[in-house]
Amino acid sequence: MNRICELLGIRLPIVQGGMVWCSGWRLASAVSEAGGLGLLGAGSMHPETLKEHIEKCQAATTKPFGVNVPLLYPQIDELMKLIVDSGVKIVFTSAGNPKTWTSFLKEHGITVVHVVSSAKFAAKCEAAGVDAVVAEGFEAGGHNGREETTTLCLIPSVRKATSLPLIAAGGIGTGAGILAAMQLGAEGVQIGTRFAFSQESSASEAFKDLCAGLQEGDTMLSLKKLSPTRLIKNAFFQAVDEAENRGASADELRKLLGRGRAKKGMFEGDLENGELEIGQIASLFDHIQPVADIMRELEDGYRAALTRCRSGELDW
Amino acid sequence: MNRICELLGIRLPIVQGGMVWCSGWRLASAVSEAGGLGLLGAGSMHPETLKEHIEKCQAATTKPFGVNVPLLYPQIDELMKLIVDSGVKIVFTSAGNPKTWTSFLKEHGITVVHVVSSAKFAAKCEAAGVDAVVAEGFEAGGHNGREETTTLCLIPSVRKATSLPLIAAGGIGTGAGILAAMQLGAEGVQIGTRFAFSQESSASEAFKDLCAGLQEGDTMLSLKKLSPTRLIKNAFFQAVDEAENRGASADELRKLLGRGRAKKGMFEGDLENGELEIGQIASLFDHIQPVADIMRELEDGYRAALTRCRSGELDW
Numbered sequence: 001m002n003r004i005c006e007l008l009g010i011r012l013p014i015v016q017g018g019m020v021w022c023s024g025w026r027l028a029s030a031v032s033e034a035g036g037l038g039l040l041g042a043g044s045m046h047p048e049t050l051k052e053h054i055e056k057c058q059a060a061t062t063k064p065f066g067v068n069v070p071l072l073y074p075q076i077d078e079l080m081k082l083i084v085d086s087g088v089k090i091v092f093t094s095a096g097n098p099k100t101w102t103s104f105l106k107e108h109g110i111t112v113v114h115v116v117s118s119a120k121f122a123a124k125c126e127a128a129g130v131d132a133v134v135a136e137g138f139e140a141g142g143h144n145g146r147e148e149t150t151t152l153c154l155i156p157s158v159r160k161a162t163s164l165p166l167i168a169a170g171g172i173g174t175g176a177g178i179l180a181a182m183q184l185g186a187e188g189v190q191i192g193t194r195f196a197f198s199q200e201s202s203a204s205e206a207f208k209d210l211c212a213g214l215q216e217g218d219t220m221l222s223l224k225k226l227s228p229t230r231l232i233k234n235a236f237f238q239a240v241d242e243a244e245n246r247g248a249s250a251d252e253l254r255k256l257l258g259r260g261r262a263k264k265g266m267f268e269g270d271l272e273n274g275e276l277e278i279g280q281i282a283s284l285f286d287h288i289q290p291v292a293d294i295m296r297e298l299e300d301g302y303r304a305a306l307t308r309c310r311s312g313e314l315d316w
Numbered sequence: 317m318n319r320i321c322e323l324l325g326i327r328l329p330i331v332q333g334g335m336v337w338c339s340g341w342r343l344a345s346a347v348s349e350a351g352g353l354g355l356l357g358a359g360s361m362h363p364e365t366l367k368e369h370i371e372k373c374q375a376a377t378t379k380p381f382g383v384n385v386p387l388l389y390p391q392i393d394e395l396m397k398l399i400v401d402s403g404v405k406i407v408f409t410s411a412g413n414p415k416t417w418t419s420f421l422k423e424h425g426i427t428v429v430h431v432v433s434s435a436k437f438a439a440k441c442e443a444a445g446v447d448a449v450v451a452e453g454f455e456a457g458g459h460n461g462r463e464e465t466t467t468l469c470l471i472p473s474v475r476k477a478t479s480l481p482l483i484a485a486g487g488i489g490t491g492a493g494i495l496a497a498m499q500l501g502a503e504g505v506q507i508g509t510r511f512a513f514s515q516e517s518s519a520s521e522a523f524k525d526l527c528a529g530l531q532e533g534d535t536m537l538s539l540k541k542l543s544p545t546r547l548i549k550n551a552f553f554q555a556v557d558e559a560e561n562r563g564a565s566a567d568e569l570r571k572l573l574g575r576g577r578a579k580k581g582m583f584e585g586d587l588e589n590g591e592l593e594i595g596q597i598a599s600l601f602d603h604i605q606p607v608a609d610i611m612r613e614l615e616d617g618y619r620a621a622l623t624r625c626r627s628g629e630l631d632w
Contacts, residue, residue, distance in 0.1 A: 002632045013632060119532050138454065139466040147533030150455040150466040152487035152496065153596040157532050160600075171468035180468065180496035182630050183621055216435050216473050217463030225561075245541075247563020280469040284476075305499055309625035314498050316318045316329060 003165040004188030007111060007132055008090060009064045011035035013188030014178070014298060015134070015167060016195045018068020018092055019142065020044035020277070021266040024202040025053040027195060029060035030291035035299075038065040039092055044263065047078050054086045064090060066113075070143075071096020084108045095143060095227075098128040106131075115169070115190075117145025117154070119161035126162045133162065134190050137170030141193050141279035144221055144228045151181070159185030173281040175301020179309075191298075193279035199290040204269030207276060208288050216283045225250040226257065232276035236261065319481040320504030323427060323448055324406060325380045327351035330494070330614055331450070331483060333508030334384020334408060335458065336360035336593070337582040340518040341369040343511060343607065345376035350611035354381040355408055360579065363394050370402045380406060382429075386459075387412020400424045411459060411543075414444040422447075431485070433461025433470070435477035442478045449478065450506050453486030457509050457595035460537055460544045467497070475501030489597040491617020495625075507614075509595035515606040520585030523592060524604050532599045541566040542573065548592035552577065 004013040016023065016031040018041035028038030040057060042050050050067070057065050067088050072095050073079055080101060083091060091105050094115035105112050106129060114125045115134040125133045135158040137151030138144060149157070151170040158166060168186035172178060173194045181189050196203060197211040210232065222231045222240050225248075231237045243256055257275070265274015289297075308314065320329040332339065332347040334355035344354030356373060358366050366383070373381050383404050388411050389395055396417060399407060407421050410431035421428045422445060430441045431450040441449045451474040453467030454460060465473070467486040474482060484502035488494060489510045497505050512519060513527040526548065538547045538556050541564075547553045559572055573591070581590015624630065 005632060011632075137466065137468070138464075139469050148454075148536065149532055149596055150453065150468065150487055152453070152466065152468050152493065153455050153532075153600070156490065156492070156600055171466055174472065176472070176499050176501075177468065179625070179630065180499050183492050183496050183499070183625070185492075216465055216469075220464065245563060247561060280465055284469070284472055306625055306630060309495070309499070309622055314495065314622060316321060316327075 002187055004132065004167060007165055008037050008066075010037050012295070012299060013167075014295070015039065015092075015188060015190040017169060017190045017192030018042070019192050019196055020262050022196045022201045022203045023068070025056035025060060026202060027198065027200040027291065028053075028065050029057045030198075030200045031195065031295065032057075032061045032063040032065040034292050034295035036295060037090070039068045040065070041068050042073065042079060043068065043070045044267075047075055047082050050079065051082055051086060054083075054088060058087070066090030066092055066111075068092040068094065070094050071100060076101075080104065084110070092134065098125045098130050102128045102130050113167070116158070118147055118149060119154075119157045122158045122162045122164070126164050130164070132165035132167060133158065134167040134169050135186075136190070138221065139230075139280040140170035141196070141219070141230045141282075142277035144230055146224075146228060148221070148228075152184070155181060155184040155186050171279065171281050173284055175298050175303070176305040177281075178298060178302050179305040193282050194285060194294055195291065196278060197282070197285075197288055198294055199288055203266045206269030206271055207266050210271055210276070211278050211282050212285065212287050214278070214282045216280075218283065219278055219280055223253060223257065226253055229275070229277060230279060232278055234265075234274070234276055235272040236265070236275060318503055320448065320483060323481055324353050324382075326353050328611070328615060329483075329504030330611065331355065331408075331504060331506040332511045333485060333506045334358070334382075335508050335512055336578050338512045338517045338519045339384075341372035341376060342518060343514065343516040344369075344381050345373045346514075346516040346607035347511065347611065348373075348377045348379040348381040350608050351615075352611060353406070355384045356381070357384050358389065358395060359384065359386045360583075363391055363398050366395065367398055367402060370399075370404060374403070382406030382408055382427075384408040384410065386410050387416060392417075396420065400426070408450065414441045414446050418444045418446050429483070432474070434463055434465060435470075435473045438474045438478045438480070442480050446480070448481035448483060449474065450483040450485050451502075452506070454537065455546075455596040456486035457512070457535070457546045457598075458593035460546055462540075462544060464537070464544075468500070471497060471500040471502050487595065487597050489600055491614050491619070492621040493597075494614060494618050495621040509598050510601060510610055511607065512594060513598070513601075513604050514610055515604055519582045522585035522587055523582050526587055526592070527594050527598050528601065528603050530594070530598045532596075534599065535594055535596055539569060539573065542569055545591070545593060546595060548594055550581075550590070550592055551588040552581070552591060
């Protein structure tokens, strides 16, 4: 039995990453219905919006789903109370200290998974009593670790640092990629990018079309003096890049970033002035697909990859 | 039959990356004797030094070995002539256009492999007539691509772009890592980091000891305005980082770098003022080993990883 499937009550150890402006109830419930774990991305929702999405998700699926909460969320107390009151059973926390909320959530019977980008923080998660960790590498879209450790290097390192169930994230989008991660010590994967431009994603169609057309090298880790974020290289990215190259301060970058840029880009479809978060693996996929097709391709691809390992083709 | 083994005449599809100040005849011949392909790193050798290393390597092993040539090498004409005259049968080229030298080398019966960091350049290699490509990801030590694509994302992308035999590099140091790369479409791997601090490496003992003690996050891609290079975060790195943060120009960075820094660090053991090139995966290994032990661990680890895939343990 796979520990991630057991812990989360799912058939396939595939978690859809909680993503700002992409992962509302449509996406999360579709992934859960297909046998994975859907996550609502609370980071881009006001508490009342999250409440609505939780209720719609509960109506759309009887299968387990969860909520991703960036711990820097401004009204975090209100949000956590709402999550408990709404009967959510699984919470993925990120961007903060797992000590702060884990015991509160667990006292309310909620399974807690925390996202890390280093083995050191994975060990801290274990001490904080979380149930599992997501280890996310440099190639992932959006917010990212400061050490820039890639998934290929991070997974075996986190595997050595903790005995917790381990979910790999960053750069994974195919069945072969899932098997690669499992081989390196993961017991499940979190996939964001491929779902960000699925049919059920709540992102704007313009953003999804852009993602489906990306080539290798079209994203870059940016905003390193604020919070490192992987972005598509659009006009906003170029402005940040130019500022960073001439040594702009964090304050200057904060002003340049302003407020609401991710919404402007990903939700409203302003492809030049918006902040467009997506992972490197986007370049491997060239069209918008329904979640059911993605999940079937992942499952079939995983089985095909295992079969290839068994066939003798990789022996030497 | 594995295409990389066939092309290079080796038993195990494991290439030891050609590395400045690390890969002389002792390292290369030890890897070739153990069944992989050893490469002399010409980048840090004067032509007469390379000649000596080729002769010593030929005396130390009857098995195939090769030479890695960065195409920006100043006396490149002299070097290429020497390589042909010395009876070298395999050349790995990097850091330049594969068109320039491939036909010359192939006319002299030499197998040519070119190192790339993108699918676009892999396709150019095919057009230039090279025999195989190495695709090297962001996590690799030393000189690195500008697009920062990680091995996990790069390998499937290069696999789609070319039908050439494909060697994966960057972040690979274990048998499970090799199988992960093979799964993603590679047919062999190039490993640098782990051999850089092997007993047979010609690097200084001080550098090797430092590598063996590295933790996750102790390297970073640096010197991006010159040629992006992954370095250990020592005093020299900090000076570059500080200059980059305040927007230093390429010229200023070139002055700060000066000449001979890699020799000073890796060969002479000046751990604070030298340029210390190593990959992220270094943190997974904590002691200096003889090549024979490393090769045995890689081979056994690969077979164990395949066995695990066959065991049903990874089924779900």
